[in-house]
Amino acid sequence: MPELPEVEVLVRHLAPRLEGRTIRSVAVPRRRAIEPWTPRKFGAYVRGTRIMAVTRRGKYLRFDLGRGAGPSECVLLGHLGMTGRMYLRPVGGALAPHVSVVFDLGEVEWVFEDARQFGGFFGNDRPLRHLGPEPLSEGFAAEDLSACLGASRQPIKPRLMDQSVVAGLGNIYASEALHDAGIAPDRETRSVDREERVRLWGAIREVLSEAVRLGEAASLDFAGDGIRDGLFYYGRASAAAEAPEERFRVYDRAGRPCYRCGRPIERFVQTGRSTFCCRACQR
DNA sequence: CACCATGTTCCTTG
């Protein structure tokens, strides 16, 4: 569950539930999630700390940890990889199949589950240093997007997915934003003119904030059995009702009609990833 | 069995 909107919705879910709690102990059934720490060292790092703040930067979750009354003393970053999930549950539940890490918070447990194990935790903010600007921040202007895109010869879609250029867009929302802006994904970045960049800026903010809005409204079951609709996790009962058919306008819709012009959506591969677009609407 | 999957890092090539 990994692009900016899902992480944002997850952070909003976790923050009020985690902030103020103290980590009593940690269990690490899958040590890949904490490497290069050993489970022992990871435990020493977090045990006894209080969770002061839960925030998001790009696709990373940031947990500021403190001991005692002072300001936070250390940082814990989390990344969901492709299949990571986080949720709280009452202590002593049955061990789910792909649990990587369990934090004992006293009355509840904070669980990190990750089938593919591409996600994990980090003990410093180094991963954040390479990140480009936050596309949803108030100060992020159209000129800022244009400046970070630059005059690269790289095609615009992989350019948008480069986390050091803009933080938070992944394979889904890069395709979605380009469709919204009417720009073909395989255009050279330097050929995208000023006016198009302004459109792209608006499109990025629109598709991301709309996805956050949908996720917030969807009454997600973070700890549920993990029915996924390609984005958020839904509990069983509500899955059919709440997974809107029109969640995406191009992503995973190859051969189906474009919502704008009716022509079939195309799929092709760019830098090893599927790209979806409408050849009529996107130039 | 083959292919596909919301991501990042490391390696190679130019």
Place this chain on the structure above:
DNA sequence: CCAAGGAACATGGT
């Protein structure tokens, strides 16, 4: 050193 592309990572779904 930089830019860009591809493989690897580990597992499950179709």
